[in-house]
Amino acid sequence: MLALGVAASSGCPPIWTAEDASRTLGVSAASPDNEKPGSAAPRVGVLAGQVVEQTPPLGGPSHRLIEFEGAAAGETLMFRLHARDASGQLLTVALFDEHMCVLVRTQLRDDGALAHALRRDCQAVLVGLAGAADLLERIEVSVERRPGVALMTTAPQAVWLNFAGADELVVGDELPISFAAFDAADLGGAYGGETGYIKQVIVETLRARYADYAVDITTSDDGPPPAEAHATIHFGGQHATLLGKAQWIDRYNSHPDDQAIVYTSSAAKYAGMGLRPDEMGRLLGNTGAHELGHLLGLYHTLGGESIMDASGGVWELAGERRLGRDPLDVRVFPTGFDDAPRVLAETVGLRPGVALQAARLRTSSEPWPDGVLRRQCSACSEAGLFAAAQPPVPGGAAGVAAERWRRALTFWRAQSARMPPASPR
Numbered sequence: 001m002l003a004l005g006v007a008a009s010s011g012c013p014p015i016w017t018a019e020d021a022s023r024t025l026g027v028s029a030a031s032p033d034n035e036k037p038g039s040a041a042p043r044v045g046v047l048a049g050q051v052v053e054q055t056p057p058l059g060g061p062s063h064r065l066i067e068f069e070g071a072a073a074g075e076t077l078m079f080r081l082h083a084r085d086a087s088g089q090l091l092t093v094a095l096f097d098e099h100m101c102v103l104v105r106t107q108l109r110d111d112g113a114l115a116h117a118l119r120r121d122c123q124a125v126l127v128g129l130a131g132a133a134d135l136l137e138r139i140e141v142s143v144e145r146r147p148g149v150a151l152m153t154t155a156p157q158a159v160w161l162n163f164a165g166a167d168e169l170v171v172g173d174e175l176p177i178s179f180a181a182f183d184a185a186d187l188g189g190a191y192g193g194e195t196g197y198i199k200q201v202i203v204e205t206l207r208a209r210y211a212d213y214a215v216d217i218t219t220s221d222d223g224p225p226p227a228e229a230h231a232t233i234h235f236g237g238q239h240a241t242l243l244g245k246a247q248w249i250d251r252y253n254s255h256p257d258d259q260a261i262v263y264t265s266s267a268a269k270y271a272g273m274g275l276r277p278d279e280m281g282r283l284l285g286n287t288g289a290h291e292l293g294h295l296l297g298l299y300h301t302l303g304g305e306s307i308m309d310a311s312g313g314v315w316e317l318a319g320e321r322r323l324g325r326d327p328l329d330v331r332v333f334p335t336g337f338d339d340a341p342r343v344l345a346e347t348v349g350l351r352p353g354v355a356l357q358a359a360r361l362r363t364s365s366e367p368w369p370d371g372v373l374r375r376q377c378s379a380c381s382e383a384g385l386f387a388a389a390q391p392p393v394p395g396g397a398a399g400v401a402a403e404r405w406r407r408a409l410t411f412w413r414a415q416s417a418r419m420p421p422a423s424p425r
């Protein structure tokens with residue numbers, strides 16, 4: 001979901017339930033009581049966890065990070081919460097790799113469980129819990145490790161941009177909406193007659209943002225929807241507070257046939273700001289790229305250039321945006337990052353001839369090499385990290401981002417002192 005000029009609370013994502021996690025991960029995420037007897041693979045062992053960070057929040061919920069030993073791609077990790085005096089209260093649970101890049105994030109009850117099949121080798125797996133401080137005090141986490149499961153495979157994604165209107169369309173939990181074919185005049189009188197050009201900018205913007213990934217974008221002007229499973233992004237209609245909405249956050253893309261909408265007529269309220277037609281086209285294209293990011297599993301991040309940032313203004317959205325590795329929006333989790341290039345590489349795959357590191361370098365303001373934390377920390381100088389988050393305005397999104405970079409850096413330093421070097425991949 002993407003909103004401009006509205007309170008943070010109106011943004012997405014919707015809170016996930018354990019049922020959502022089960023659907024999205026493609027593996028069981030039932031509470032222990034509901035688990036079918038005999039359905040579990042043999043247990044390989046319970047990993048001992050160690051609390052490595054317990055930080056007072058920046059105005060968000062309290063959180064705790066518990067580090068477990070690493071595991072290999074293809075292994076399934078079953079995380080269980082054990083609460084003293086369990087009351088069914090919800091808390092946010094996020095799993096991170098050793099770089100503090102999020103693997104998956106969900107909401108669980110205080111006696112819930114989450115199974116996650118690893119797509120990447122992890123030198124360490126960290127469980128993040130966020131919620132009321134008194135609840136966190138009562139929670140312990142256990143992890144069981146199970147050998148290989150059938151992984152969801154990396155598969156290219158077809159995307160169809162619908163400019164032709166829709167009838168009684170339902171996206172997510174929004175009311176049904178009907179609208180006619182996209183007409184730039186709906187954006188404001190100044191854009192009448194620019195329909196073809198603005199559509200062209202929208203398509204070019206979306207293709208540019210996903211240029212490194214196996215995402216094939218066609219439109220209703222090219223012909224009917226593709227025969228294969230495809231994501232649809234509708235352009236049209238109006239919403240009181242939102243510019244766009246995705247059906248859900250489909251981590252690892254278990255639903256390649258989902259949909260999103262960009263409420264083009266909602267952009268009319270910015271017509272008075274004098275955006276040129278190309279800027280208006282980019283605003284709508286970047287909004288579409290943001291919603292597509294959700295359909296491919298990306299969470300909200302912070303940073304004015306990030307496509308997945310949901311706190312920027314009109315001019316950021318009308319400019320250049322990128323899919324990079326950025327700090328998570330505090331509403332997703334109070335610490336950590338989402339490494340969009342890596343998630344997309346694991347989900348839809350890279351375009352032939354594109355290397356992950358090249359995709360990252362094109363979209364990140366500082367290098368982020370594969371390998372051990374120790375090398376990352378020396379490669380990403382403190383100055384570089386702070387430059388990426390400037391200017392730190394107290395209380396503003398950039399200030400929060402800067403503070404989170406600083407905390408993440410402190411955490412990496414502590415981690416790197418303990419983490420043995422690994423062979424380069």
Ligand SMILES: [Zn+2]
Nearest residue numbers: 001002012310
């Ligand atoms: Zn969003």
